Amino acid sequence: MSEPLGLLTTAYRDLSEVLSSLRVEEGWEPTGCAGWTPVDLGFHLLSxxxxxxxxxxSPATGLADTDAVSYWTAWQPPAPGDEEELWSTRVAASVHGGLAGIAGRYAETSAAVLVAAARVASSDLVATQGRVLTVADLLSTLTVEAAVHHLDLVLRLHRPGPAAAPLAEVRRVLEGLLGGPLPAGWDDVTAARRGTGREPLTAGDRAELGNDAAAFPLFG
Incomplete structure (x- = not known):
């Protein structure tokens, strides 16, 4: 199993297990995404x-125009009007059978993604969201998305967080966006949460980061 596929397999497996373990009443707890519940977040992950x-x-030709790091430059913290996306997500989630229905569909779909990824070469080019990137870079973006939202999902729930390897990939991408190392005192969970704006930087962080603090959040 290639490393990008191995990382995604771990991230998807762990996230699917958490989603499938949630009770109906837990579907309406707060998450690390402001205003989003596990039901909302589960449908976003399914999408x-x-x-x-x-x-x-969706094979592509020519040259890649983005990679596992630069992909994230387009994703910034929510802007005014993004609450409309939340409401449309909540409506769509409600017709998918709630948490149980979403968890089942996520398990099926994420498993199918892993099968499809195993059938192509990591250097193959594919298209998504109007951009072209290698399969290896696509799998990294999916791993980062899954790991960050896994942290969001378990913020108020007594469930395990993402495994070390996917979290390390989040840190690698964040450091690529920053152009240098994140503070050594941050563990990978802290790096993921502060790097994406889910936790504010402390005064000590800002002093250590210096001018680089202005770049935060690195994506959101």
């Missing part, structure tokens, strides 16, 4: 897995 399945079956 991302469906996009991944389409991307892996």
């Amino acid at each position: 991302d897995a469906r996009r991944a399945l389409v991307a892996l079956n």
